[in-house]
Amino acid sequence: MSKxxxxxxxxxxxxxxxxxxxxxxxxLFHGLILVLNFKFPDTSKAFREKAMDIILVNxxxxxxxSDAQALAQANLDGGGNTDEDRRAKTPLPxxxxxxxxxxxxxxxxxxxxxxTAQQRLLTQAKSLRTVAAANTATEQPLPVVQTISGLDxxxxxxxxxxxxxxxxxxxxxxxKRPRKKFVGAxxxxxxxxxxxxxxxxxxxxxxxxxxxxxxxGKLYGAVVIFVELRAEDGSLYSAEISKSSGHKVLDQAAxxxxxxxxxxxxxxQQALGGATVLSFARTWYFTQGDALNxxxx
Numbered sequence: 160m161s162k163x164x165x166x167x168x169x170x171x172x173x174x175x176x177x178x179x180x181x182x183x184x185x186x187l188f189h190g191l192i193l194v195l196n197f198k199f200p201d202t203s204k205a206f207r208e209k210a211m212d213i214i215l216v217n218x219x220x221x222x223x224x225s226d227a228q229a230l231a232q233a234n235l236d237g238g239g240n241t242d243e244d245r246r247a248k249t250p251l252p253x254x255x256x257x258x259x260x261x262x263x264x265x266x267x268x269x270x271x272x273x274x275t276a277q278q279r280l281l282t283q284a285k286s287l288r289t290v291a292a293a294n295t296a297t298e299q300p301l302p303v304v305q306t307i308s309g310l311d312x313x314x315x316x317x318x319x320x321x322x323x324x325x326x327x328x329x330x331x332x333x334x335k336r337p338r339k340k341f342v343g344a345x346x347x348x349x350x351x352x353x354x355x356x357x358x359x360x361x362x363x364x365x366x367x368x369x370x371x372x373x374x375x376g377k378l379y380g381a382v383v384i385f386v387e388l389r390a391e392d393g394s395l396y397s398a399e400i401s402k403s404s405g406h407k408v409l410d411q412a413a414x415x416x417x418x419x420x421x422x423x424x425x426x427x428q429q430a431l432g433g434a435t436v437l438s439f440a441r442t443w444y445f446t447q448g449d450a451l452n453x454x455x456x
Contacts, residue, residue: 213229213230213231219233219234219235220235266311266314266315269311270311270315273311338433338434338435339387339434339435339436339437339438350429350430351427351430351437354426354427355439357423358423359453361423362416362417362420362443362451363450363453365416365419365420366413366451367449369412369419370412370445370449370450370451371408371409371411371412373408374406374409374412374445376449378408378409379445379446380404380406380444380445381404381443381445382400382402382403382404382409382410382413382442382443382445383401383440383441383442383443384399384401384413384414384441384443385398385399385438385439386398386417386438386439386440386441387436387437387438388422388426388436388437390425390434390437392422392425393421393422393424393425394421394422395417395418395422396436398414398417400414401440404445409445413443416451441453441454
């Protein structure tokens with residue numbers, strides 16, 4: 160009996176050991192599964208970095224840019240008058256929304272309704288005449304046929320005239336817009352080099368002579384001015400501060416010196432390519448020694 164009991168205890172201990180081993184292996188396996196983390200690769204960034212917009216440009220360069228930012232119908236290696244990362248936009252002004260066309264459509268619908276009513280009444284009149292001829296004893300008054308009045312036609316004509324006037328005015332305003340030629344640091348043409356050099360010398364001479372008194376020996380800095388000159392006489396078409404020097408005195412002095420120096424003489428037509436306004440940006444340096452120097456961009 161003791162041997163048989165010992166054998167039972169030995170079998171029970173062996174089974175308990177196998178059970179604990181199985182439980183330990185199961186816990187370890189599920190723990191490894193929970194530790195693993197599966198994640199799909201983020202492809203949005205890759206597509207976003209490789210995507211390139213398609214735009215239209217109004218100029219081209221002889222060489223292909225090394226780091227293109229967009230696709231276009233021609234190669235364009237830089238240009239413009241700013242170093243910021245900007246995207247060119249259409250120069251056309253937004254067309255104002257007009258509701259005058261609705262009155263014309265309403266007039267047209269009213270004319271169509273009147274014509275339909277007239278045809279219906281004419282048909283009824285013919286039917287009534289046929290019945291009256293068959294039965295002369297019964298007399299029925301014919302309905303009055305409504306006709307299109309002159310007022311309706313006049314209102315429609317006035318609405319059409321207003322629309323034509325708006326279209327003509329919009330076309331005239333756009334056709335009168337000056338054609339501009341923009342000259343930047345990497346698009347400056349040889350035909351304009353001599354003219355811009357003479358402009359630079361005149362600005363520096365007059366600017367040094369008229370250095371702002373309140374800034375002498377005190378304030379120095381650089382201001383970027385965007386200038387537009389008329390082609391026929393080089394007079395000032397417009398001017399604005401693109402980047403302030405940080406001192407209002409120097410900014411106002413730069414605009415005052417530019418107006419004092421104008422006009423700058425006629426611009427060579429061959430270099431403008433038919434444009435009527437020359438546009439460019441330059442950096443003016445108010446330096447120590449109370450002198451004014453203009454940079455190349």
